[in-house]
Amino acid sequence: EPVFPVFNFSRWFLFSSLRSNRIEWCYEARIRSTVLQGLPFGGVPTVLALDFMCFLVRLTCISWDYGRLALVSDLNGLCTKDFCVCMSVSVCVRCIYVVCFLRDDEIREKCGEDAVHYLSFQRHIIGLLVVVGVLSVGIILPVNFSGDLLDNNAYSFGRTTIANLKSGDNLLWLHTFFAFFYLLLTVYSMRRHTSKMHYKEDDLVKRTLFINGINKYSEEGQIKEHFQQAYENCVVLEARICYDVARLMYLDSERKKAERSRKFYTDLMTREHIPTMINPKPFGHLCCCIIKGCEQEEAVGYYTKLECKLREEYKSEREKVNTKPLDMAFVTFQNETMTSVILKDFNACQCHGCHCRREPKSSPFSSNLQTSKWTVTYAPDPQNVYWEHLSIGGAKWWIRCLVINCMLFILLFFLTTPAIIISTMDKFNVTKPVEYLNNPIITQFFPTLLLWSFSALLPTIVYYSAFFEAHWTRSGENRTTMHKCYTFLIFMVLLLPSLGLSSLDVFFRWFFDKTFLDNATVRFECVFLPDNGAFFVNYVIASAFIGNAMDLLRIPGLLMYMIRLCLARSAAERRNVKKHQAYEFQFGAAYAWLMNVFTVVMTYSITCPIIVPFGLMYMLLKHLVDRYNMYYAYLPSKLDKKIHSGAVNQVVAAPILCLFWLLFFSTVRTGFLAPTSMFTFVVLIITIIICLSHIVFGHFKYLSAHNYKVNVSVWSTFMSHIIYTVWQARVVSLYLSINLRIMFPSGRHPRGEDSLIDNEVHQ
Structure with missing residues (x-):
């Protein structure tokens, strides 16, 4: 045994x-170990000098x-x-x-x-x-x-340690x-x-809730009506369902890269009047000879074809976005008090047998929306979200x-x-x-x-x-x-x-x-x-x-x-x-x-x-x-x-x-x-x-000890634009070029990549 x-x-x-x-x-x-060795003052002076020299070199x-x-x-x-x-x-x-x-x-x-x-x-x-x-x-x-x-050695490192004292x-x-x-x-x-x-005040938002676990086939109007009927004096400004836009964002990013490359070589040919040849294979610029499989192509033509191909794939994916809803939504309310009440209602513990969470308030839409399966939290800041990961x-x-x-x-x-x-x-x-x-x-x-x-x-x-x-x-x-x-x-x-x-x-x-x-x-x-x-x-x-x-x-x-x-x-x-x-x-x-x-x-x-x-x-x-x-x-x-x-x-x-x-x-x-x-x-x-x-x-606290404070509906503005652009199948381009500029009029840039892209294109 x-x-x-x-x-x-x-x-x-x-x-x-x-x-x-x-x-x-x-x-x-x-x-067995080079660490435990008796050295003059533990080798500290030598290590200090060597590391300092390395610091100066770097x-x-x-x-x-x-x-x-x-x-x-x-x-x-x-x-x-x-x-x-x-x-x-x-x-x-x-x-x-x-x-x-x-x-x-x-x-x-x-x-x-x-x-x-x-x-x-x-x-x-x-x-x-x-x-x-x-x-x-x-x-x-x-x-x-x-x-x-x-x-009793002046150069003994051990004299500086607790090991020098008797037990x-x-x-x-x-x-x-x-x-x-x-x-x-x-x-x-x-x-x-x-x-x-x-x-x-405009950094964290307390008027928007993130809801996970909703019925994928629910409608935004039903979510809005549910809260307004289940909770007294509740005013819902917006309810937006999330969609799987990961591939759409990827295709749009690749399309814009191809567009920038085409523009670069178009401007180059306009200035020099000489077409540029490139090898589009990975590590192709390292090839020193032209062999089968490593043929060169004209740069403007290659990136034009690539841009057209990506544009078609983008349009095809754009038509599929509305058919790929996720089981999550963002709901923006009129005031912070109602948000706190709803958050407490969904997260308060009340043990009955094996169930530790009480049922939240219901409405005629509760069964269809599956409110008993909801997980409700404060919505993260829009800049804090990986939108392409929501589908996972x-x-x-x-x-x-x-x-x-x-x-x-x-x-x-x-x-x-x-x-x-x-x-x-x-x-x-x-x-x-x-x-x-x-x-x-x-x-x-x-x-x-x-x-x-x-x-x-x-x-x-x-x-x-x-x-x-x-x-x-x-x-x-x-x-x-x-x-x-x-x-x-x-x-x-x-x-x-x-x-x-x-x-x-x-x-x-x-x-x-x-x-x-x-x-x-x-x-x-x-x-x-x-x-x-x-x-x-x-x-x-x-x-x-x-x-x-x-x-x-x-x-x-x-x-x-x-x-x-x-x-x-x-x-x-x-x-x-x-x-x-x-x-x-x-x-x-x-x-x-x-x-x-x-x-x-x-x-x-x-x-x-x-x-x-x-x-x-x-x-x-x-x-x-x-x-x-x-x-x-x-x-x-x-x-x-x-x-x-x-x-x-x-x-x-x-x-x-x-x-x-x-x-x-x-x-x-x-x-x-x-x-x-x-x-x-x-x-x-x-x-x-x-x-x-x-x-x-x-x-176990359903509310953070550090309260969120906000007086402006950043999430209301953001979700209105981001979901609208998804609905119009232009989620990425308009979100990156227009909506965030509206949200950040002072010029603060939330994400770096696309500002660099815009700066590069307009140079």
């Missing part, structure tokens, strides 16, 4: 209490054409003073200088409200780290220096107190941040999401951390004895650089998994990216390397296998080895200099830009690619990266206080880099408030992990029943219960 492995807590505490001095074992195990790359191409997408169509300054010779220095003095109002006008909230979040994190740095370096660091457990030292109570105090400081800082998150829903969306995330989990299950690569490099080191590798460049710089490289590469896979899930809104996509990337980064960067584990596979074996602790080579004493903290200090330094420099270069965008240039079939298409390579700022990935480094810094702020100044340095550079990128390199995006609130809830995990690290250290050094261990354990449990209660019970 199979025996399922169960984690035995009593045996784990017995294992930790029967500890012995295994420092020699940890250093002798460097064949700054010289910012003045390339790629760094300025995104500036072509000036949203207001004007060459402002700041824009002209950035196009000058000293583009890097002057642009950073300008960004340092930008006011929030300027950023809000250029980049949107979400950019202001994100930068405010960073400023509060910076202020928090300033206070934590003063306390950690001014109080905790001298306390650690006062110990005499480690060597029974009363000064350990000070560390526990400060860990709890840091938790309170974090909560207070985030509270100040959320109190300043005020949206403009129900079981189809869940199956798609399940398959993508299963593939992602299998990949990350075995490739969680670069410790696998590091240990493999050690095992196959046949050129030099291991003793000759006791060098900071080999043992600290390359492992931390490799860790940063993996922590930059693999989250990109996580991001694209969220992209292929086809979320209905940009906010949902960014929230999913933020939570998945942050969880993955914490496991890869912090938890598993700290525990001496190489992947989730080893982690689950360690946690559940009852024989693993007896036979495994994991030694918990090695977790708090002094040089283990130095590894994370070096990681933060690498993130500060190399990571932020790579953010300035925007490597993922550069790679996509190169691929699109290679796939372009003609000079006209390459011209379009150069003008359309700017994309929206990814708040989800940015939040995940920021909170990952912040969590590492806070977790080791007590056990290794010297990490805090480097964490503050990272945050300052990150703040300047993000201000520069959002203002000059990215298009503005429109999200909802949930992603910013989710980041606030998620950042509290950092001081909680700090408490957990102290509990782990105290348990290993003094045992679980020691006073410091018990006190830390009680504080940790109370904190987790409070946080979970706040998050879990918050999900």
Whole structure:
């Protein structure tokens, strides 16, 4: 009969209490890991110098054409003073200088409200780290220096860590107190941040509801009559059913690209009076000879035929739009009060047996509309919606999401951390004895650089998994990216390397296998080895200099830009690619990266206080880099408030992990029943219960704690135009060229691609 492995807590505490001095074992195990090696001050000075030099080298790359191409997408169509300054010779220095003095109002006008909230979040994190740095370096660091457990060497990194104190030292109570105090400081800082998150009146709409689950064959008039009859004094301004316009939007986009290319070559032939020949095959411009299958065609004729073909397909699809309704609709009411009443009626819980939702108010149309199956929420902002993804829903969306995330989990299950690569490099080191590798460049710089490289590469896979899930809104996509990337980064960067584990596979074996602790080579004493903290200090330094420099270069965008240039079939298409390579700022990935480094810094702020100044340095550079990128390199995006609130809830995990690290250290050094261990354990449990209660019970609220405020019917105007254009089978062209200009008379451009197209055509 199979025996399922169960984690035995009593045996784990017995294992930790029967500890012995295994420092020699940890250093002798460097064949298994290059992280745990005794080096002068942990190799921090060498890594700091190398990373700073790399940072300076990468700054010289910012003045390339790629760094300025995104500036072509000036949203207001004007060459402002700041824009002209950035196009000058000293583009890097002057642009950073300008960004340092930008006011929030300027950023809000250029980049949107979400950019202001994100930068405010960073400023509060910076202020928090300033206070934590003063306390950690001014109080905790001298306390650690006062110990005499480690060597009295001025160059010993271990003297700065908590490992320098004896297990029974009363000064350990000070560390526990400060860990709890840091938790309170974090909560207070985030509270100040959320109190300043005020949206403009025209940013979020409370008079329009998004209804999902309606009968596909319902009529808009029936929906309107249902609400007006079921709810007293209810006035419905508009009820609009959604249609599947994904292919229609795609065909219209391709048709306009062909039209622009035809116009480009027509103008060229008018000027030069010479027809241009192109090879329309993929990578055709790379062919150096004319062979069968790679024949050249006259450019104007080719794009004229392509445009006619796409126009016919567009007309055919346009006629089918009305026959492809979706089970969702947008309903705009006269006032906010009625919207709140209806929202409460559909979402209030009243348990009866197995059913937890009460039946909403009915009307003679309820049966035909299937109101009992409706899911009613506030309508997202029009700029926040992926209209082409609305047709992917129900079981189809869940199956798609399940398959993508299963593939992602299998990949990350075995490739969680670069410790696998590091240990493999050690095992196959046949050129030099291991003793000759006791060098900071080999043992600290390359492992931390490799860790940063993996922590930059693999989250990109996580991001694209969220992209292929086809979320209905940009906010949902960014929230999913933020939570998945942050969880993955914490496991890869912090938890598993700290525990001496190489992947989730080893982690689950360690946690559940009852024989693993007896036979495994994991030694918990090695977790708090002094040089283990130095590894994370070096990681933060690498993130500060190399990571932020790579953010300035925007490597993922550069790679996509190169691929699109290679796939372009003609000079006209390459011209379009150069003008359309700017994309929206990814708040989800940015939040995940920021909170990952912040969590590492806070977790080791007590056990290794010297990490805090480097964490503050990272945050300052990150703040300047993000201000520069959002203002000059990215298009503005429109999200909802949930992603910013989710980041606030998620950042509290950092001081909680700090408490957990102290509990782990105290348990290993003094045992679980020691006073410091018990006190830390009680504080940790109370904190987790409070946080979970706040998050879990918050999900049961059918209204957000942050109320939407609006006085103008943005959605009424938008839905009137967008559905009318669908009904007239010109949804994309009129929506992008006329309707959004009506909605945004001040000139704010909600989406970047089509403004770039218009600018290009009229040049």
